[in-house]
Amino acid sequence: xxxxxxxxxxxxxxxxxxxxxxxxxxxxxxxxxxxxxxxxxxxxxxxxxxxxxxxxxxxxxxxxxxxxxxxxxxxxxxxxxxxxxxxxxxxxxxxxxxxxxxxxxxxxxxxxxxxxxxxxxxxxxxxxxxxxxxxxxxxxxxxxxxxxxxxxxxxxxxxxxxxxxxxxxxxxxxxxxxxxxxxxxxxxxxxxxxxxxxxxxxxxxxxxxxxxxxxxxxxxxxxxxxxxxxxxxxxxxxxxxxxxxxxxxxxxxxxxxxxxxxxxxxxxxxxxxxxxxxxxxxxxxxxxxxxxxxxxxxxxxxxxxxxxxxxxxxxxxxxxxxxxxxxxxxxxxxxxxxxxxxxxxxxx
Numbered sequence: 221x222x223x224x225x226x227x228x229x230x231x232x233x234x235x236x237x238x239x240x241x242x243x244x245x246x247x248x249x250x251x252x253x254x255x256x257x258x259x260x261x262x263x264x265x266x267x268x269x270x271x272x273x274x275x276x277x278x279x280x281x282x283x284x285x286x287x288x289x290x291x292x293x294x295x296x297x298x299x300x301x302x303x304x305x306x307x308x309x310x311x312x313x314x315x316x317x318x319x320x321x322x323x324x325x326x327x328x329x330x331x332x333x334x335x336x337x338x339x340x341x342x343x344x345x346x347x348x349x350x351x352x353x354x355x356x357x358x359x360x361x362x363x364x365x366x367x368x369x370x371x372x373x374x375x376x377x378x379x380x381x382x383x384x385x386x387x388x389x390x391x392x393x394x395x396x397x398x399x400x401x402x403x404x405x406x407x408x409x410x411x412x413x414x415x416x417x418x419x420x421x422x423x424x425x426x427x428x429x430x431x432x433x434x435x436x437x438x439x440x441x442x443x444x445x446x447x448x449x450x451x452x453x454x455x456x457x458x459x460x461x462x463x464x465x466x467x468x469x470x471x472x473x474x475x476x477x478x479x480x481x482x483x484x485x486x487x488x489x490x491x492x493x494x495x496x497x498x499x500x501x502x503x504x505x506x507x508x509x510x511x512x513x514x515x516x517x518x519x520x521x522x523x524x525x526x527x528x529x530x531x532x533x534x535x536x537x538x539x540x541x542x543x544x545x546x547x548x549x550x551x552x553x554x555x556x557x558x559x560x561x562x563x564x565x566x567x568x
Contacts, residue, residue, distance in 0.1 A: 221324065221327035221383075223324065223422060225254060225305055225324070225327075226254050226256065226302060226303040226304055226541075227254065227304075227306075227321065228256050228258060228301035228303030228305070228306050228307065229247055229255060229308075230260060230298065230301065230306065230309070231243060231244070231247075231258070231309050231311050232260045232294055232297065232310075232311065233260065233261050233268050233291035233311045234261055234262040234293075234494060235265060236264070236266075236267045237267055237268040239274075240271065241275070241425070242271065243281060243310075243312070243314055244257065244259070244485040245276075245314075246314040248276065249317050250315070250317060250320050251318045251321050251401065252321040252324065252338045255445065256301070256302060256303065257279045257280065258279070258282065259272050259281050259282070260282045260284065260294070260296050260297040261282070261283045262287040262293045263283075263284055263285055263287045266292045269281050269283050272319060282297060284296060289398045290377065290396075290399075290401060291392035291393065291396040291398070293374065295390035295392055295394055296466050298389065301384075303384065303385070304384055305324070305382070306382055306387075306391070307323070307380070308378075308391075309374065310378045310379065311379070312427040312428070313339070313378055313424050313425065313427070315423070315424045316422070317427075319379070319424060322419055322422035322423075323337065323381045323422045325380075326398050326417055326419050327383065329415070329417075329506075330561050331413075331415045332383075332416075332417055333382060333383050333386040333414035334375045334382045334387075334406055334415075334417075335375065335380065335381050335382075335418070335422075336375030336380045336381075336416075337378075337418075337419060337423060338375055338418065338420050338422060338423050339376055339378050339379050339425075339426050339443050340403070340424070341427075342427050342428050343428065347456065348363055348364065350364060351363075351366055351367065352366040352369070353367075353372075354366065354372070355403060355524070356524045356526055357450075357465050357523060358466070358527075359403060359445075359467055361529075362524040362526050363529050365524055365553075365558075369418065371418070372416060373522040374407065374419065375402060375416050375418070376401055377401060377405075378391065378424065378426050379422075379426070380402065382409075386409060386412075387408075387409065391405050392526065393448075393563050397441060398435070398438075398441045398450070398561065399441045400441075400448070401445070404448075404452075407453045407534070408453070410522075411453060411508065411513070411519070412513055412514070413513040414540065439490070440487075440489050440490045442490070443473070443487050443490025444490035444493050445490075446490075447490065448501065451505065452501060452508055453508065453519075455509075455515070455516045461529065461549045461550075464545065465527075474487065486490075504524075520551060520552060520554075521556075521557050522554055524548045524554055525539070525555055526539045528540050543555065
């Protein structure tokens with residue numbers, strides 16, 4: 221990727237007019253000159269599109285009559301993009317002026333398909349930025365696991381850049397709508413043998429879930445989409461070994477959401493819809509698995525066996541049980557490799 225490559229930056233917006241000044245102004249002052257900025261307005265009713273056309277005339281505005289979600293909105297923007305590289309930036313984020321310039325450096329490595337920025341989220345504990353996190357078998361975030369600042373399992377959709385020729389015309393499965401679609405993107409390219417990295421010097425400041433926290437269906441999409449990723453990407457043998465984890469999640473999730481009946485119903489609904497949609501999942505799964513060149517043995521080396529983030533006796537107990545189970549059934553996660561066996565990604 222050369223220094224004159226066009227980067228298309230897509231910002232998806234839903235009733236976020238009050239956020240767009242900071243976001244788009246940060247893109248206006250980028251030091252990297254070869255860029256286009258596309259705003260996808262997801263059926264906003266707050267005058268966002270008109271505001272952007274007047275205040276930021278250099279931005280291409282694409283309007284959707286309905287809310288397509290984060291996945292569908294970015295897919296729509298990607299169809300109108302012309303860049304060799306596609307960048308995604310949340311509307312509640314503001315990028316440092318050299319963000320794109322720094323991100324481009326990641327693609328000097330020929331096997332990197334997706335790169336993410338160093339995202340500082342408002343209100344997040346400072347220790348979360350000491351090390352990158354990963355996900356566990358169930359798709360939950362596990363914080364502070366990687367010593368190397370560039371290593372990550374997935375790139376956060378808040379601020380990432382991807383190679384269009386690797387990912388394809390659109391980055392996401394539109395059925396995801398909201399949540400876990402960034403894990404989908406990263407897992408997908410990893411299956412095909414490509415790398416996902418973080419660029420620590422490329423900085424973005426993020427307010428954090430400003431639009432999503434207003435939604436009543438957040439728990440549903442979080443639950444369903446985590447399950448979709450697992451059902452789509454794991455090999456059959458891995459899914460069988462992980463059956464106890466799904467049983468644990470079903471029970472633990474019910475306990476976690478018991479005090480809020482609406483959230484409990486949404487959690488169970490996520491499981492139910494994922495299972496009822498299994499015929500369609502099988503069709504998608506066959507296509508994804510047919511493109512696989514990397515085994516789960518290599519993928520799991522970047523995942524955690526922990527069920528919970530550290531923080532007390534219950535976490536230590538359940539994480540200890542999980543670690544023992546992984547040893548018994550041969551699920552070799554990043555903890556096993558951190559003990560001294562090395563990561564496969566270091567092999568050359």
